[in-house]
Amino acid sequence: MSVKARRISGRLETIVPKVNYAFDPVDDDKIIRNRLLTRTTTTRGEPPLKKLQKKFTSFVLEVDKEEENFNECGRLAKAFLQELSTFEIPLLKSQAVVEANLREKESFNEVKDETERQIMQAKAEIEDLKKQLEESKIERQHKEECETIRKLISAQPPRSETEKAIYELNKEIAELEAENTASWRLHELRKKQFALMMHMVDELQNTIEDEQKILVDEIRTALEDQRNITEAMSVD
Known part of the structure; x- marks a missing residue:
C-alpha cells in the first residue's frame, strides 16, 4: 500500500x-x-x-x-x-x-x-x-509485654534497698506498737487511778458528811445543855 x-x-x-x-x-x-x-x-x-x-x-x-x-x-x-x-x-x-x-x-x-x-x-x-x-505477632506481643514489665521492674529500686525499707518500716511499726502498748497501759493505769481517786473522793465526802452530822448533833446537844442550865439558874 x-x-x-x-x-x-x-x-x-x-x-x-x-x-x-x-x-x-x-x-x-x-x-x-x-x-x-x-x-x-x-x-x-x-x-x-x-x-x-x-x-x-x-x-x-x-x-x-x-x-x-x-x-x-x-x-x-x-x-x-x-x-x-x-x-x-x-x-x-x-x-x-x-x-x-x-x-x-x-x-x-x-x-x-x-x-x-x-x-x-x-x-x-x-x-x-x-x-x-x-x-x-503473638510472640512479639508477649515480648513487648515482657519488655514493658522489665522496664517497670528496672524502674523500681534494688531489692536490697527494698528489703532495707521493709526492715525500717517493720521496725517503725514495732516501735509504734510498743508505744501503743505503753500508751494503753498508761491509759489503763490512769483509768484505775482516776477510779481510785473518785472512790476516795466519795469516801471523803461521806466522811465529811458524817462528821458534819456528828458536829451538828454535838452543837445541838451543847445548846440544849446550855439552855437547860440557863433555865435552871433562872428558877433559882
Whole structure:
C-alpha cells in the first residue's frame, strides 16, 4: 500500500488509498480450513488431491485400453506415483506435526499438573506462613509485654534497698506498737487511778458528811445543855 501526498492551498495533505481485500476477513477461517484439508498452499491452481485423482483416473483409463501402451501406462504410473509421493510427504509432515502436538499436549498437561501441584503447595505454604505470622505477632506481643514489665521492674529500686525499707518500716511499726502498748497501759493505769481517786473522793465526802452530822448533833446537844442550865439558874 502506497501513501500519496498533495498540496492544497499551501498545505500538504496526505492521501491514504482505500484498501481492497481479496477475501472477506470473515471467510479467512473457512479458506484456511479448506486449504489444510485439501493441501492447497495457494489460492490459484488445482488442489493437490484433485490433481492426484486426475492422474489416477488417467492411469486407470490407459490400463483399461486394449492396446500395447506399456510405455504410456508406465509414464502415467510413474507420474501418479510421483504425485502420490508429493501428496504423501505433507501427510507425513502433518502426522509428525500431530504427533509433536500430542507430545506437546502431554507435556503441557504434565506442566499443567505440576503447576497445579505447585499452586496447591504454594497455597499450603501461604497458609503455613499465615499461621507463622500470627504466631510471630503473638510472640512479639508477649515480648513487648515482657519488655514493658522489665522496664517497670528496672524502674523500681534494688531489692536490697527494698528489703532495707521493709526492715525500717517493720521496725517503725514495732516501735509504734510498743508505744501503743505503753500508751494503753498508761491509759489503763490512769483509768484505775482516776477510779481510785473518785472512790476516795466519795469516801471523803461521806466522811465529811458524817462528821458534819456528828458536829451538828454535838452543837445541838451543847445548846440544849446550855439552855437547860440557863433555865435552871433562872428558877433559882
